[in-house]
Amino acid sequence: MQQVYLVYSDDYDPRERRTVARKVWQPGMVEPAYVDTRTPTMHFHSQHLMTRDVPGTHDEEVVGPLWRHGRCWWHWYPRGERKRGIVLGAEWQIPTRFAHVDLSIGGAGSEYDVKVGLACGLFAVWLKIDGIAPREWHYRKDKRGHYVDDRDLSLSWNDDRLGWEVWRDPSSWSTGTPRWRSGSWAPLDTILGPSAYSTRDLSRHVGQVDMPEGHYPVTMLFFESMWKRPRWPWPRVIVRADVEFEKPIPFPGKGESSWDCGEDGYSSMTIPASTPERAIAEVVESVLQQRRKNGGSIDWTPTETAGAHGGERGY
Secondary structure (H helix, E strand, O other): OEEOOEEEEEEEEOOOOEEEEEEEEOOOOOOOEEEEOOOOEEEEEEEEOOEEEOOOOOOEEEOOOOOOEEEEEEEEEOOOOOOOOEEEEEEEEOOOOOEEEEEEEOOOOOOOOEEEEEEEOOOEEEEEEEOOOOHHHHHOEOOOOOEOOOEEEEEEEEOOEEEEEEEEOOOOOOOOOOOOOEEEEOHHHHHHOOOEEEEEEEEEEEEEEEEOOEEEEEEEEEEEEEEEOOOOOOOEEEEEEEEEEEEEEEEEOOOOOHHHOOEEEEEEEEEEOOOHHHHHHHHHHHHHHHHHHHHOOOOOOOOOOOOOOOEEEOO
16 A cells, blocks of 8 residues: 655556546655556645734744644545545534534535544544445435535534434524524523623723824713623723824735735724723723734735725624
């Protein structure tokens, strides 16, 4: 059995009407070799998922170890690559903030035959396998002649809610879906009552945000946000500030499409802050982070006014 690392090209034999050899490169080889695609073959590859955008580019850089968050695949072709093979896949994340257990059966167009997942707050792992079920399995039809999509059986806990899916297509939902098949329940809402949100204005201030290219006058409205349950005596309270700018503070656009290659800007922000000094510091930090992310450096300076499409940022 041969281990394939990187594929370059195929050699097609018109007499046999199939690819009979594959040009591959293996570590330590000076010249590439040809592998007969009619012989058993396997290969393995993995992917880092702890990445972030490289400022000023469309590239990504790895910011953490593979064992923290990643995925991998093992491909096995027992009858050669010209035949359908078996793929084992895995994804993991350490730690997590959610919990679930689920089982998925692949349907039309699915990348797997069976997938299972488990998360407990300390870690999450997903395992899947493809190639063990007949190819016709992915294109089976129901009684109405429609292709059968994926089916999920899951139980999850997220944002203080218990959720469930009972043999349901995860990619669609309708008002006719009964709650026992797809729903959620918030135990705290049942025991303590649903949380009610209210606000109370505190004070109003004016000031200015000093950026490298100049000063931006601002108006800051401080208010108290409160979430209160009827059968719980201690509400959750956060003091925040609505910051309005007389003119937007510019930052470079994302540059992914023709309409966002120019300059953008913040026209307002809602941030957690209880004093004018803290609110202005949060504004400066947010703008510099956006300039570093999109422009590559906090030293980026605007070349034009970001006016008509100034954005907002809220917390």
